Amino acid sequence: xxxxxxxxxxxxxxxxxxxxxxxxxxxxxxxxxxxxxxxxxxxxxxxxxxxxxxxxxxxxxxxxxxxxxxxxxxxxxxxxxxxx
Numbered sequence: 424x425x426x427x428x429x430x431x432x433x434x435x436x437x438x439x440x441x442x443x444x445x446x447x448x449x450x451x452x453x454x455x456x457x458x459x460x461x462x463x464x465x466x467x468x469x470x471x472x473x474x475x476x477x478x479x480x481x482x483x484x485x486x487x488x489x490x491x492x493x494x495x496x497x498x499x500x501x502x503x504x505x506x507x
Contacts, residue, residue, distance in 0.1 A: 426451045429459065 425448055432439045432452050442448040443462045450462045 424449045424451055426453050426458070428452070429454050432462075 425442070427435075427439060427450055429452050432450070439450050439452075439462050442450055443464050447464045447466070449464070449467065451458045452460045452462065
């Protein structure tokens with residue numbers, strides 16, 4: 424993974440974007456030696472989104488199983504308990 428300072432990235436913005444878009448390179452932007460953000464190929468973001476969706480689906484299924492075992496609490500009771 425390549426690192427580039429934010430100053431250099433600003434000065435060479437098109438190059439940094441092209442390295443990610445066409446070279447499929449991940450470019451970490453740094454400031455004072457610390458990573459701040461990254462410019463990555465769109466395919467990386469698409470994979471990350473799919474992974475997050477899968478995790479969300481697994482969490483939802485787990486919650487449904489738990490509600491089947493433990494039951495649920497009504498919204499009215501939750502509001503009442505919170506004083507709303």
